[in-house]
Amino acid sequence: MERLVNTTDHGQPEWHLDNDGSGHVIVLSGEWIAQDGRIPPFPADALRQVEKGQDITFRTEALGRWDTALISFLWDLKQQATGAGLTLRTDTLPDSARKLLDLLPEQAAPPPPPPHRGFAPVTAVGAYTLDSLTEIGTVTELGAETARGALAAATGRGRMRMTDLMSNVRDAGPSALLIVSIVNFLIGAILAFVGAVQLRKFAADIYVASLVGIAMVREMSAVMTAIIMAGRTGGAYAARIATMQGNEEIDALTVFGIPVSSYLILPSILSLILTMPFLYLYGCLIGMLGGFCVAIGMLTVTGAGYFHQTVNAIALNQFEFGFVKSIFFAALIGLTSCRIGLRAGRSAADVGVAATRAVVVGIVGVIALDAIFAVIANTLGI
């Protein structure tokens, strides 16, 4: 946006205030280009010598190329002139500069007040507590609503679409098999390594099978699979719903009266609930396979012996315990990640925050819930 007014001069942008007898004149000269970064400021006391009520005209014969830098200078000048009660004869400016100057408001924006950040621990704790309680209430409500939706779907009156459920199941289940295999195989192998070093001292090599089997079935497979799903699927749910929030898609659902709980959340949670227990069982087998490989390689154990010991060590109710835990983990991950997506803000950064938070809350939640299960199991003697 450069305008050639006078090509003979290519100097620094300069100005000075003159009094040529007939009145006050501001003489502008040189090139006023913003990106050269040489815009002279208009000092606050420059107009002091001009008496109130007088005119200021401009002389622009020596003005070279200019862009918004000149307008910025003129705006400063205009504000001060208005403050000092002077009249700017803008008709003596180049036509185009006058037009732009006319678009600008009389006053620049006042600086925003500094944000109030007092140290108020009691208020902070109170607000945090209230927020947390409200959040627990909201999540519970959302869970109840989703459960009602599930009930309605089960009796054939629901609003959930089967295609949504199937595509969610595909995403959560089969496509997670590879990463579930790798992690559980390695966990099984690591447990076998750790156990082997100790058990060999007592010539109790064969008990590596029991160790790996029980650990995988009771704890590791369920927890590891849940952590993988929290990172993989939970994060994806939160990001998807947060993006929908930003695009007003959630608003569109609400206006149509399509309940978000049964259209969006139910298929998400249900797909996790349907796939996670089976991923858990699969993880158990793969974990034991990992342990088996290490045991065969490191210890004096036969394949048949390892198999026999594993079958003896694990009672069926251990599987039931892990299976039930997986279902709870799935519900927890699904519900929290959907809720975090729904409460996200509407900007791109908010989507990132929601995805991260869903993963963190999912992982911490799964481990905390597992601890609760451990206490219950201990009390009941399972």
Next chain:
Amino acid sequence: MAPDMPPGDDGRETLMSLQGITLAFGSKIIQQNVSFDVRRGSIFAVMGGSGCGKSTILKSMIGLLRPRQGRYLVGGDDYWQGDDAHRVTVSRRFGVLFQSAALWSSLTVGENVALPMQMFTRLDAGTIRRLVELKLGLVDMLHAIDQYPSELSGGMKKRAGLARAMALDPDILFFDEPSAGLDPITSARLDDLIVNLRDGLGATIVIVSHELPSLFAIADDGIFLDAQTKTPIAHGAPSWLRDHCDDPQVRAFMHRERPETLSGRTD
């Protein structure tokens, strides 16, 4: 130039020139053999019905879509010839107002305008602040300098996007549907603003739109794209085309007629 240019062409120099441009997504041809010149200081309208490829032409002109064929000259430079660095240099002359304004949602309005200056100039923070205030002042958005895009109305977003497009004082401005979704008064104000900016800053403006009142009011040159033949069918200022063009398609568009012989939607 096409033979159906309005009479009395003012002979301003050619700033941008599209020569036999063909645009396609995969095997789907959007527009073929598009040729036109944009003269310095003009407000050039790219017109046509919905889905005829207006926005795609714009996308290609701002460097987001490489044409299948043809040459695109900006100030005599072949835009698509040479490496990425060359294109970045040429693109520094461009300012773009996107259809949805495309403000960066994690930055305030002021920061949105300041970011290109911080990235591409060595100006100090005080000068940048002054220039940001100036540009927001020009579009009457100074009061919203510390607000986030999510807190703005549609018209305010457009104006903030316009201030951002002007951040680096580009000499070519591209507007994609600037008045779409705005009320007639806000839209008319935006038109005035565009003309003022062209007159004040000497910028050349390319505008994609099918808002007829706005096109008649501000555009002084243009091209009409046809979705069926996938090629331009008329050149000239929108108001001149309205009064002088005999093509039934163009007439229907310009006079908001409901064409009987045409199957495509034209408005």
